[in-house]
Amino acid sequence: MQVKAADPAAAEPRTRPERRARPSRATPPRWRSRKAKGLAYAAPTAVFVAVFFLLPLLLVGQMSLSDWPLLAGDRGLNAPENYADATDGTLFWPAVRFTLLYTVIVTVVLLGLALGLALLVQESRPGTGFFRTVYFLPGALGLASASLLFWGLYSPSTGPLSGILEELGLVDDPVSFLGTPTSALLSTVFLIVWKFAGFYMLILLVGLQRIPQDVFEAARMDGASRGQIFRSITLPLLRPSLALTLLLSVTGSLLAFDQFFILTKGGPDNSTVTVVQLIYREAFQRMDLGTAAALSVIVLAVLLLFNALQFRGLRRADES
Amino acid sequence: MGSTVGSHGRVRRLVTGAVALLASASLATACGSGGGGSGGGGGSGTADADGVDDGATLTMWTRAATRPQSEALVKAYNASHKNKVELTVVPTDDYQAKVGAAAGSKDLPDLFASDVVFVPNYTSNGLFADLTERIDALPFAKNLAQSHIKAGTYEDKKYVVPHTLDLSVLFYNKDLYRKAELDPDKPPTSLSEWDRQARAVDALGGGVDGTFFGGNCGGCGVFTWWPSIWAAGDDVLNTDGTEAELSSGTAKKVYDTYRGWVQDDIVAPGAREETGTTWTGVFPKGKVGVMPMPSTTLGLMPRNLDLGVAPIPGPDGGRSTFVGGDALGISATSKSADQAWNFLAWSLGDKAQVEVVAAHKDVVARTDLASNKYSKADPRLVTINELVADGRTPYALKFGQTFNDPNGPWLKLMRDAVFGDGSSVDKDNEAVSASLSD
Numbered sequence: 001m002q003v004k005a006a007d008p009a010a011a012e013p014r015t016r017p018e019r020r021a022r023p024s025r026a027t028p029p030r031w032r033s034r035k036a037k038g039l040a041y042a043a044p045t046a047v048f049v050a051v052f053f054l055l056p057l058l059l060v061g062q063m064s065l066s067d068w069p070l071l072a073g074d075r076g077l078n079a080p081e082n083y084a085d086a087t088d089g090t091l092f093w094p095a096v097r098f099t100l101l102y103t104v105i106v107t108v109v110l111l112g113l114a115l116g117l118a119l120l121v122q123e124s125r126p127g128t129g130f131f132r133t134v135y136f137l138p139g140a141l142g143l144a145s146a147s148l149l150f151w152g153l154y155s156p157s158t159g160p161l162s163g164i165l166e167e168l169g170l171v172d173d174p175v176s177f178l179g180t181p182t183s184a185l186l187s188t189v190f191l192i193v194w195k196f197a198g199f200y201m202l203i204l205l206v207g208l209q210r211i212p213q214d215v216f217e218a219a220r221m222d223g224a225s226r227g228q229i230f231r232s233i234t235l236p237l238l239r240p241s242l243a244l245t246l247l248l249s250v251t252g253s254l255l256a257f258d259q260f261f262i263l264t265k266g267g268p269d270n271s272t273v274t275v276v277q278l279i280y281r282e283a284f285q286r287m288d289l290g291t292a293a294a295l296s297v298i299v300l301a302v303l304l305l306f307n308a309l310q311f312r313g314l315r316r317a318d319e320s
Numbered sequence: 321m322g323s324t325v326g327s328h329g330r331v332r333r334l335v336t337g338a339v340a341l342l343a344s345a346s347l348a349t350a351c352g353s354g355g356g357g358s359g360g361g362g363g364s365g366t367a368d369a370d371g372v373d374d375g376a377t378l379t380m381w382t383r384a385a386t387r388p389q390s391e392a393l394v395k396a397y398n399a400s401h402k403n404k405v406e407l408t409v410v411p412t413d414d415y416q417a418k419v420g421a422a423a424g425s426k427d428l429p430d431l432f433a434s435d436v437v438f439v440p441n442y443t444s445n446g447l448f449a450d451l452t453e454r455i456d457a458l459p460f461a462k463n464l465a466q467s468h469i470k471a472g473t474y475e476d477k478k479y480v481v482p483h484t485l486d487l488s489v490l491f492y493n494k495d496l497y498r499k500a501e502l503d504p505d506k507p508p509t510s511l512s513e514w515d516r517q518a519r520a521v522d523a524l525g526g527g528v529d530g531t532f533f534g535g536n537c538g539g540c541g542v543f544t545w546w547p548s549i550w551a552a553g554d555d556v557l558n559t560d561g562t563e564a565e566l567s568s569g570t571a572k573k574v575y576d577t578y579r580g581w582v583q584d585d586i587v588a589p590g591a592r593e594e595t596g597t598t599w600t601g602v603f604p605k606g607k608v609g610v611m612p613m614p615s616t617t618l619g620l621m622p623r624n625l626d627l628g629v630a631p632i633p634g635p636d637g638g639r640s641t642f643v644g645g646d647a648l649g650i651s652a653t654s655k656s657a658d659q660a661w662n663f664l665a666w667s668l669g670d671k672a673q674v675e676v677v678a679a680h681k682d683v684v685a686r687t688d689l690a691s692n693k694y695s696k697a698d699p700r701l702v703t704i705n706e707l708v709a710d711g712r713t714p715y716a717l718k719f720g721q722t723f724n725d726p727n728g729p730w731l732k733l734m735r736d737a738v739f740g741d742g743s744s745v746d747k748d749n750e751a752v753s754a755s756l757s758d
Contacts, residue, residue, distance in 0.1 A: 069445075070420040070421070070423070070424055071420060071423050071424070071441070071442070071445035071447065072445055073424065091727060155590060155593075155598065156589040156590035156593070157532075157588060157589060157590035157594070157598060157601070157602050158590075158598055158601060162589070174589035174590070176589075176590075176592060176593060177593075178593040179592040179593045184593075265536070265595050265726035265727075266726055266727045267536050267593070267595070267726060267727075267731075268536060268592065268593065268735070269732065269735055270727050270732070273727055277727075280417075281725065281727055283417075283420075284416060284417035284420055284421075285416070285720060285721050285724075285725040285727075285728070286721045286725070287420055287441075287720075287721070289424075
């Protein structure tokens with residue numbers, strides 16, 4: 001107790017705990033015991049992160065610098081050949097452009113629709129629970145399962161959609177949902193929006209319900225219109241939830257794979273190849289793990305950059 | 321003191337125990353390998369033609385495309401042997417990736433089948449055990465489908481045996497032929513006849529179409545278009561599979577015919593986006609006149625569908641087929657090579673080939689059994705079995721990445737040639753060659 005009392009850090013305000021936490025030789029056994037407990041609590045997570053994240057990351061880094069065919073294994077360093085090969089391919093830049101285009105379209109449509117749905121079911125009225133459930137339900141389906149379902153629906157030879165549209169007289173000929181670059185992109189965006197709009201709606205709904213009602217009431221008493229309330233109160237106060245959905249949508253879209261792998265396989269005519277599909281192609285079609293790893297490292301770096309920029313932008317907005 | 325000694329003693333005992341455990345484990349492994357004859361990796365193997373049937377459990381992978389044939393063979397083997405084969409069927413599109421990943425981590429099963437065109441890639445990377453002596457010791461070795469044996473031979477060593485033979489042939493709907501006033505006993509003998517007959521059936525209307533093909537599926541194009549080029553005596557690749565010859569006059573005639581069908585809407589809906597997953601599911605609906613199909617689907621056709629089978633013709637006649645299907649080998653890392661060989665040797669024997677393969681209306685892997693009691697009962701099977709001699713299996717180490725990759729250069733050539741104006745075939749052929757020699 002004397003040692004603790006003599007320590008000047010002990011007298012400092014609690015807002016700077018890190019200075020007090022500095023151990024010394026004179027630290028009593030009880031404190032050492034607490035430290036050991038802390039380490040013990042943290043150890044499983046630390047080991048998990050090290051084994052399942054850091055080690056694979058290091059391995060990918062090593063692979064990206066090595067000649068590493070899938071079937072033959074590591075043949076030694078060849079840096080920077082894999083990085084040159086990764087960006088030299090005829091599909092790389094088209095894939096980057098397509099992935100960015102897809103990300104922009106999906107994010108705008110998804111967040112717009114999710115916000116609209118959240119506003120629709122924001123207030124508790126009869127039937128609201130039903131609609132909330134209905135909107136959210138597609139989110140419970142796995143992405144691969146949903147993609148297979150839509151692949152079946154879109155198929156002109158085995159799916160019902162084209163036939164239904166013909167029966168209704170809306171089209172004269174069978175509809176080729178995945179047959180052209182534009183229709184393939186839009187059909188995939190439709191699937192993603194159908195699947196994720198409800199989930200994003202839920203996040204935004206939580207954000208909406210955290211906004212105090214008296215703020216809205218005060219605005220209404222001041223004569224604010226619905227549009228003014230939405231622009232000046234709802235949107236600013238919803239920013240944390242919007243930031244989260246934006247981050248999820250951008251990251252998820254930049255890493256898009258399952259839906260295109262199942263629906264289009266990058267076609268027609270390589271028009272829907274995403275960057276992650278390129279990684280898969282290098283690893284398992286061309287059987288070159290080195291180039292696949294180099295692409296993975298590039299994607300990781302770009303994702304980190306995107307996320308850092310998003311966080312920075314949001315922090316600035318908060319400060320302003 | 322006592323406690324210190326005790327602690328050290330415990331440690332010493334633990335270390336000694338661990339060493340003893342490791343030693344006995346190593347010994348057991350060594351004995352296991354020794355007992356297995358050739359043991360893991362197969363080596364050149366023992367020359368025992370029958371292998372060992374001692375109740376071992378064998379793991380085996382096959383792809384979904386040839387599932388019925390593999391399942392029938394495994395079921396019959398398990399019912400009559402002490403060894404038991406545990407079959408895992410992998411989706412066709414994922415099979416290469418799964419084998420590649422397992423090879424990288426040395427986790428391949430005892431037996432794994434492979435689309436025969438991918439076999440050279442696997443043999444050149446040492447994934448299969450050497451079976452040269454075992455195959456040569458078979459009494460019917462010379463009668464095995466040589467296209468598969470050749471595909472599985474690398475540096476004069478044989479690594480695989482034919483497992484399921486899948487030939488590309490024309491299926492035509494006799495009912496629709498009758499309605500279109502075509503002779504149901506006279507299938508097309510040239511591409512131009514095929515064109516005329518497909519257009520005649522298509523003219524029936526009412527949801528009936530002349531033909532169909534997988535237009536967004538490189539493997540489908542290889543399987544069904546190349547025989548028309550071979551039928552004219554041309555080739556599609558050079559001998560060592562490093563250069564493409566897909567811009568020849570004959571090849572362009574074939575592309576022109578298919579492009580004509582697309583332009584004139586003779587093809588059933590969905591050809592443009594057909595990635596190969598459902599291309600065989602269109603003909604059984606009875607609304608398509610004539611189209612190339614895998615012979616393995618003959619036994620799966622609806623009983624009420626009156627269909628005829630014919631060889632795939634060239635532009636001006638001739639006949640050929642793509643001798644595809646799966647070859648089967650023992651993985652180089654298998655610890656049960658002798659037991660695995662027992663399954664392979666049995667699967668090629670008279671009983672399995674006739675009572676399982678032929679009974680299922682599939683192509684037998686041995687030419688000496690081409691005429692059997694089942695094929696005699698169905699003339700369509702005779703047509704298919706006889707085609708084995710006229711067919712080819714292309715050889716290229718970079719086959720998968722060039723022809724089966726949905727983003728590869730061959731699919732671009734196919735689509736440019738058929739859905740485009742066909743003007744870029746020469747340039748696309750160069751890209752195919754570049755991929756083959758990559």
